Amino acid sequence: MRLLKIAGLLILLAFAIAFPLLFPNPAITTVAVFTLMFAAAATAWNIFSGYTGYIALGHAVFFGTGAYTLAIMCQDWHIPAGYAPFYLLPLVGLVAAIIAIPLGIIALRTRRHTFIVITIAFFFIFQLMAYNLRGLTNGSAGIELPIPTWSGDFYNDPFYYVTLAVLLLALVVSWWVRNSKYGLGLLAIRDDEDRALGLGVKTGPSKLTAFVISAFFVGILGGVYAYFIEVGIYPAVVFDPLYDIAIALMSFMGGIGTLSGPIIGALILEPTQQYFTLAYGENGWYLVVYGAMFLVIILLLPRGIVPTISERWARWQASRRNTPEEVVVAVASGSAVAASQETQPMVERNEGAKEVNL
Amino acid sequence: MNILEARNVSKAFGGIQALSTCSITVEQGKITGLIGPNGSGKTTLFNVITGYERVDAGEVHFNGRRITNSSPDKVFALGIGRTFQLTRIFPRLTVLENMHVAAQRNDLKGLISRWSSSHEQRRALELLDFVGITRLKDVPAANLSYGQKKLLEFAFILIAEPKVILLDEPAGGVNPTMINHIAARVRELNQQGVTFLIVEHNMEFVMKLCDTVNVMHRGTKIAEGPPEVVRENPDVLDAYLGG
Numbered sequence: 001m002r003l004l005k006i007a008g009l010l011i012l013l014a015f016a017i018a019f020p021l022l023f024p025n026p027a028i029t030t031v032a033v034f035t036l037m038f039a040a041a042a043t044a045w046n047i048f049s050g051y052t053g054y055i056a057l058g059h060a061v062f063f064g065t066g067a068y069t070l071a072i073m074c075q076d077w078h079i080p081a082g083y084a085p086f087y088l089l090p091l092v093g094l095v096a097a098i099i100a101i102p103l104g105i106i107a108l109r110t111r112r113h114t115f116i117v118i119t120i121a122f123f124f125i126f127q128l129m130a131y132n133l134r135g136l137t138n139g140s141a142g143i144e145l146p147i148p149t150w151s152g153d154f155y156n157d158p159f160y161y162v163t164l165a166v167l168l169l170a171l172v173v174s175w176w177v178r179n180s181k182y183g184l185g186l187l188a189i190r191d192d193e194d195r196a197l198g199l200g201v202k203t204g205p206s207k208l209t210a211f212v213i214s215a216f217f218v219g220i221l222g223g224v225y226a227y228f229i230e231v232g233i234y235p236a237v238v239f240d241p242l243y244d245i246a247i248a249l250m251s252f253m254g255g256i257g258t259l260s261g262p263i264i265g266a267l268i269l270e271p272t273q274q275y276f277t278l279a280y281g282e283n284g285w286y287l288v289v290y291g292a293m294f295l296v297i298i299l300l301l302p303r304g305i306v307p308t309i310s311e312r313w314a315r316w317q318a319s320r321r322n323t324p325e326e327v328v329v330a331v332a333s334g335s336a337v338a339a340s341q342e343t344q345p346m347v348e349r350n351e352g353a354k355e356v357n358l
Numbered sequence: 359m360n361i362l363e364a365r366n367v368s369k370a371f372g373g374i375q376a377l378s379t380c381s382i383t384v385e386q387g388k389i390t391g392l393i394g395p396n397g398s399g400k401t402t403l404f405n406v407i408t409g410y411e412r413v414d415a416g417e418v419h420f421n422g423r424r425i426t427n428s429s430p431d432k433v434f435a436l437g438i439g440r441t442f443q444l445t446r447i448f449p450r451l452t453v454l455e456n457m458h459v460a461a462q463r464n465d466l467k468g469l470i471s472r473w474s475s476s477h478e479q480r481r482a483l484e485l486l487d488f489v490g491i492t493r494l495k496d497v498p499a500a501n502l503s504y505g506q507k508k509l510l511e512f513a514f515i516l517i518a519e520p521k522v523i524l525l526d527e528p529a530g531g532v533n534p535t536m537i538n539h540i541a542a543r544v545r546e547l548n549q550q551g552v553t554f555l556i557v558e559h560n561m562e563f564v565m566k567l568c569d570t571v572n573v574m575h576r577g578t579k580i581a582e583g584p585p586e587v588v589r590e591n592p593d594v595l596d597a598y599l600g601g
Contacts, residue, residue, distance in 0.1 A: 181458065184451075188459040191448035198408060198430035198440070199460040200518065 016164055020157050027278075029156035033163055033228060035270040037221050040167035041243075042250040042262030044217030047174050048210040049248070050257040051183060053190030054108070057244045058119035061103070061126045062096040062215040064239035066222025068130065069095045071143040071233055081146030085227050086162055089220050096219020097212045104211040108204070111193070123244055130235035142234035145227055159228045166224065170217045171259070177210070178259055186210055190257070218247075246270075253297050255304030264305055269293070360419075361386040361553050362438070362522050367406055367416030368577075369399075376402040378577040379416065384522065389544065389554040391568035391585065393561075395597055399577040400557045401443055404524050408440050409433040421521070434460075439515030440524035443557075445507040449500035453491065453510055456499050457482035460514045478517075485513045489543060505532040512543070522553045529560040541567055565589070573597065 020029050041063070049056050069092045070085060079085055107118045130137050137143065150158065177183035185206050188196035197203045226233045247262075250269050255261030272293065276286030301308040362384040369377040377399045384390045392400050405411040407418050409430040417426045420436060428436075439460075448456050461478050486492040489509040494502060499510060508528065515523065528544070529537040541563060544554060558564050564571060565585045573581040573588055575597040581588050588594055 181461075184455060184458055187451055187455070188448050191450050192446055194410065194430070195442075195446040195448070196459060198410065198434055199514070200431045200434045201459065202431065 017161075020160050024153055026153055026156055029160055031271050031274045033156055033159045034274060035266060036160065036163040036167050037225060038247065038250060038270045039263045039266035040163060040170050041218050041221050042247045042254075042266045043167065043170040043174050044214040044221075045247045046214075046251045046256065046258075046262045047170070047177055047217075048207075048214035050251055050262070051177060051186040051190060052207055052210055053257075054111070054207065054211075055116050055248065056107075056119045056211070056214075057116055057248060058121075058123035058126075059214065059218050059247060060239055060241065060243040061123050062100060062218040063222035063225070063243055064126060064130060064235075065096045065099055066092050066219030067226035067233045067238040068137055068143070068222075069219070070223035070226050071145050072136065074145050075143060079146065081149045083158070085146065085223075086158070089162070089166075089223050092223035093216040093220035096222070097216040100212045100215030101208070104208045104215075108207050108211065120244070123239065123241065127235055127239035130239050137235065140235060142232045142237075144232035145230075147230060148227070159224065163221070163224055166217065166220055167263075171263070173213060173217075174259055177213075182206065182209075187257075249294055252304060253294065255306030255308075258304070258306040261304050261306040359386045360384060361421055362407070362555065363419045364403065364407060365417045365419065367403070367418065368414045369402055369406055369411060370414055375577050377406065377413075377416075380574070380578045381416075382572050382579055382582075384553060384555050385570070386553055387548070387551060388569040389548055389556065389567055391564040391571040392555060392557045392574065393559070393564060393571060394574035398574040398597075400574055401526060402577075403574070404440060404526055404557065407433070408438060408524065434518065434520070437519075437521035438524065439518060439520030439522070441508070441511045441515065441526055441528065443526040443530065445504070445511050447499045447502075447507050447511050447514070449498065451499060452496050453486065453499055453502070454482060454495040456510055457485065457514050457517055461517045481517060485516050488516070489513045490539070505536045508532060508536075508540070512540070516547075520552070522555065523547070525554065525556045525558075527557055527559065529558055529563045537563060561589075 019032060023029065023032075041059070045056065045059055048054065070088060073079060073088055073092070074085055079088065103122055107115055107122065110118055131140055133139075148155065148158070177186065185196065185201040185203075188199070188201055189203055189207060193203055222238060226238065229237075246269070247266075250265030251262040252265070253261075253269060254263065254265030269290070273286050273290055276289050280286060297305070360383045364380060364382050366379040366381055367377050368375070368379055380399065380403060382390075382392070382403070392403070394400055402411060406413050409425075409428050409432065412427045417424060419425065420433075420438060423436070425433060425436065448459060451459070458478065461482070483492060483495070486495055489512055491502075491506055491509050491513070494506065499507065502510060512525075512528070525544070528540050532540070537560065544556075544567060548554060556564070556568065568585055570582065571585045571588045572579050573591070573594045575593075580593050580597060581591045583591075
């Protein structure tokens with residue numbers, strides 16, 4: 001079973017690597033690059049929001065910061081077009097991460113709704129700064145980046161592989177966090193922060209670290225985006241409130257707090273949005289479809305795709321074996337999220353005679 | 359020797375004086391009871407000792423060290439574990455994951471490593487076995503019954519090997535068989551040298567288990583002594599009868 005899983009993942013990886021060769025059409029690879037960008041951003045967002053339960057709706061701050069950082073670096077340091085801007089990406093991520101430290105320290109003093117509102121406020125502050133700090137950002141006129149020297153059908157491919165690498169790195173970090181003691185502390189914070197603190201979890205530093213990690217990746221993606229779009233960057237484009245919401249929606253849809261959920265959400269939502277934008281133009285129809293799809297998912301799979309399906313799968317497997325105890329255990333191991341209430345009677349029923357009656 | 363001591367602690371919430379110059383001592387290696395009518399300040403005293411509330415005045419000492427207003431993680435690291443009146447576990451984590459939350463090591467290696475290092479894993483399973491819920495190790499804690507949650511909360515504070523354990527109504531809302539089960543575990547740990555401070559309304563439980571009983575009323579201690587003596591104290595009877 002484990003071998004099967006690894007084999008499956010390797011096949012998926014091989015497919016992802018071969019994708020631009022299999023579908024060389026630029027229209028398709030463009031959508032693929034955007035999809036990978038969102039998959040990576042949602043994965044990074046999930047490392048903080050998914051594991052800690054703190055819903056951040058201001059990650060466009062780091063996206064925009066990353067985009068402007070790369071643009072300003074290219075401009076001021078006279079970086080030639082070509083692969084050079086890609087080498088600056090770790091530095092771009094670092095700048096976003098450094099900016100995340102004070103923001104995190106301030107915002108993480110609050111919880112729940114207040115936290116969400118403060119992250120939104122940060123977003124608008126940064127958007128306003130992008131418009132008004134003209135010396136730095138050139139205001140609403142935007143900044144032009146060098147145009148990549150390669151072109152034609154090959155144009156998307158370097159962006160595709162760079163974004164894929166960022167996604168894989170974010171995924172590895174997410175996997176590590178999910179399986180480390182550090183990550184267990186984050187999940188404990190999600191369930192009961194004060195209790196976690198009372199059990200020795202360093203809640204403050206833990207939350208801040210996760211926040212900074214997610215900002216690092218989103219900042220890098222902002223840089224990739226800025227170089228990719230060719231037309232230069234503008235405050236309204238890279239500091240876009242829809243971006244804040246999109247990465248959260250993708251994670252919710254796929255399953256917040258799971259490893260693969262954000263990617264699956266991005267794989268569904270981003271191509272759909274791109275398709276409708278292409279099919280109906282920029283008239284906003286795609287937003288209606290986008291919203292409708294989301295409502296359907298919430299209605300049918302309120303906890304997200306991955307938790308719901310893995311739970312159903314576990315239950316189906318167990319029902320084949322037909323022992324109630326295994327249902328409970330299988331459900332627990334199949335899903336990171338609490339199993340639904342329906343499994344509860346099974347636990348109760350299994351109170352054996354050897355156990356004290358609870 | 360007193361391992362834990364609250365000296366003249368006071369705490370007000372708005373106009374309500376939850377604790378007023380309350381002093382209690384907990385002797386090392388003993389099981390100390392803390393009783394009193396509802397609202398007499400027992401849980402607030404627990405919160406003040408474990409860092410969940412700040413005192414307005416007074417001091418808390420542990421092992422000869424002043425720990426007044428220390429944060430909950432520091433208090434826990436020093437060796438004071440507690441349970442809550444309304445059990446506080448991590449509902450979306452499995453029982454085994456719950457056990458590992460309390461086994462935090464704050465060095466870098468402890469953070470980077472997978473949580474299921476073999477030593478810790480063995481210890482966690484031992485403790486689950488000790489309270490009798492090993493079978494449920496892979497079940498999300500939300501699916502446990504109320505009594506099982508109490509056992510889990512009890513087990514996961516043990517993983518850090520606290521010197522003193524504060525139990526807030528361990529027998530509340532659980533059936534008599536379960537109460538005996540919990541009492542037996544407390545006694546066993548006590549024999550291994552763990553000190554207990556127990557808030558409980560179940561008098562039979564308190565009388566059977568405790569070496570000393572402190573009685574609180576209106577935010578302060580009104581009596582202290584062996585259970586059978588305290589029970590006959592007229593002030594205590596007055597407090598309970600609403601005098």
